[in-house]
Amino acid sequence: MNNSINHATISSEEIIRPTRLEIDLKILTENFRMIKERVDPAQIMPILKANAYGHGLVRIAQLMQELKADCIGVAVLEEGILLREQGITIPILVLGGIWGNQIPHFLKHDLSITASSVGKLIQIDEIAGQMKRKAKVHLKIDTGLERIGVHFYSAEKLLEATLKCNNVIIEGIFSHFANSDSLDMSYTHLQFERFMNVLRFYEKRSLKIPIRHISKSGSILQMPEANLDMVRPGILLYGVYPSLEIPHTVRVKPASTWKSLVVYFKVIKANFPVGYGSTWQSDHDVRAVTVPVGYGDGYFRSMSHKAEVLIGGKRYPVIGRISMDQIVVNIENDSAFNGDEVVLFGRDRSENITVEELAEWAGTIPYEILTNINTRVPRVYLD
Numbered sequence: 327m328n329n330s331i332n333h334a335t336i337s338s339e340e341i342i343r344p345t346r347l348e349i350d351l352k353i354l355t356e357n358f359r360m361i362k363e364r365v366d367p368a369q370i371m372p373i374l375k376a377n378a379y380g381h382g383l384v385r386i387a388q389l390m391q392e393l394k395a396d397c398i399g400v401a402v403l404e405e406g407i408l409l410r411e412q413g414i415t416i417p418i419l420v421l422g423g424i425w426g427n428q429i430p431h432f433l434k435h436d437l438s439i440t441a442s443s444v445g446k447l448i449q450i451d452e453i454a455g456q457m458k459r460k461a462k463v464h465l466k467i468d469t470g471l472e473r474i475g476v477h478f479y480s481a482e483k484l485l486e487a488t489l490k491c492n493n494v495i496i497e498g499i500f501s502h503f504a505n506s507d508s509l510d511m512s513y514t515h516l517q518f519e520r521f522m523n524v525l526r527f528y529e530k531r532s533l534k535i536p537i538r539h540i541s542k543s544g545s546i547l548q549m550p551e552a553n554l555d556m557v558r559p560g561i562l563l564y565g566v567y568p569s570l571e572i573p574h575t576v577r578v579k580p581a582s583t584w585k586s587l588v589v590y591f592k593v594i595k596a597n598f599p600v601g602y603g604s605t606w607q608s609d610h611d612v613r614a615v616t617v618p619v620g621y622g623d624g625y626f627r628s629m630s631h632k633a634e635v636l637i638g639g640k641r642y643p644v645i646g647r648i649s650m651d652q653i654v655v656n657i658e659n660d661s662a663f664n665g666d667e668v669v670l671f672g673r674d675r676s677e678n679i680t681v682e683e684l685a686e687w688a689g690t691i692p693y694e695i696l697t698n699i700n701t702r703v704p705r706v707y708l709d
């Protein structure tokens with residue numbers, strides 16, 4: 327077992343926090359291969375934004391580099407710089423917008439830039455010229471998400487502007503789907519068609535087409551024609567499906583298990599309320615254990631009175647309100663001991679609690695469950 331602690335102040339030989347996220351690098355590797363098999367011959371840009379969906383940005387980037395991913399996608403400049411500082415050398419695209427005086431930092435760290443308007447493209451070209459460098463750029467086309475990117479109906483202006491830039495290399499051109507997780511794919515097909523129309527610009531002028539990419543987890547699962555030259559899997563890589571209804575055309579497994587330990591045992595007498603607000607009590611004595619995890623770790627408070635955990639491969643309910651650092655679990659007449667493992671999500675013997683289930687209890691999506699796991703939860707890598 328290889329312990330890795332974010333912002334480590336204690337060594338791995340010392341006892342780390344009982345609450346930890348265990349990440350199985352073998353499963354991640356297998357998920358990567360399954361996606362690759364599905365999209366072949368398209369290239370793969372694993373998406374590692376938001377601390378690699380909670381799995382630990384640097385370690386996952388190292389793995390992706392070992393697995394010969396073609397490129398890494400992150401959301402913000404700082405994520406890209408961190409990866410460069412940690413020795414990641416494969417191409418990195420920062421998917422989000424650029425603002426302020428960020429452009430020199432992109433160039434300095436050899437990060438590919440998303441150009442989402444003519445103005446920004448010209449700015450990139452000018453600064454690259456001043457720095458005597460070539461900026462690597464991916465053009466962002468908005469085909470129907472209305473977030474960033476030049477609208478598909480005015481994209482020609484952006485593409486034409488690139489022909490006058492001497493200091494940029496147009497590596498790629500991309501767009502992003504709004505509804506590819508849903509079973510109704512009509513809007514996704516419309517977006518795809520708009521994107522393909524924009525790309526005619528290159529054919530019409532017999533120009534070399536940059537790397538075309540639009541597909542993410544949802545469309546990798548249900549729209550192979552959108553693979554184009556490269557795909558951008560995020561949540562699927564981590565073994566979680568983007569929605570409940572989507573067909574599982576790629577077999578992936580959850581790469582992480584969120585675990586803690588029993589740290590306290592007691593009997594709660596009948597009619598003694600549990601937790602802040604005294605929202606739960608029993609009409610009979612129950613055995614209960616305390617587990618050191620709470621909303622301060624990203625175990626959503628909104629899961630109070632719904633959440634369950636696994637102890638010894640059996641499901642037990644969390645009782646009372648989830649507090650910042652602790653939860654209380656009702657084990658009724660069963661026994662549990664200090665140091666027993668508690669699974670918050672993941673498999674324990676024949677039982678399994680999924681990230682999707684936590685999302686349902688919290689009234690959110692699996693993405694938010696994963697990205698919300700706080701950095702004070704140590705990431706432990708199994709390889």
Ligand SMILES: *Cc1c(COP(=O)(O)O)cnc(C)c1O
Binds near residue numbers: 502544559
């Ligand atoms: C987050 C993101 C992805 C990955 O989405 P998933 O649904 O997790 O696969 C792909 N492309 C862009 C631009 C993104 O922001």
